[in-house]
Amino acid sequence: MNDAQHLRHVLVLPDRDAAEELAEQLTEHLGLREEPQLVRDALAGEDDAEDAQWLVVVEDPDAAYDPARLDGLAAEYEGWREAE
Numbered sequence: 001m002n003d004a005q006h007l008r009h010v011l012v013l014p015d016r017d018a019a020e021e022l023a024e025q026l027t028e029h030l031g032l033r034e035e036p037q038l039v040r041d042a043l044a045g046e047d048d049a050e051d052a053q054w055l056v057v058v059e060d061p062d063a064a065y066d067p068a069r070l071d072g073l074a075a076e077y078e079g080w081r082e083a084e
Contacts, residue, residue, distance in 0.1 A: 009060055
């Protein structure tokens with residue numbers, strides 16, 4: 001495996017519901033081999049669960065997924081894709 005081709009896309013969403021819906025949509029529309037990982041990301045200095053973002057982590061071992069398409073899908077849920 002060529003690690004230079006392996007990408008990890010991190011999509012940042014405002015809440016868990018949006019993250020779960022986007023993960024389901026990504027699995028269906030991109031034909032992902034494995035479901036994206038959901039990660040709760042507390043904002044710096046905040047303990048309140050309401051002040052958390054949710055990350056949808058998409059492994060892309062063959063660098064096959066179009067970043068612009070992922071940007072657009074995340075934007076539909078008021079989120080964005082983090083550039084790594």
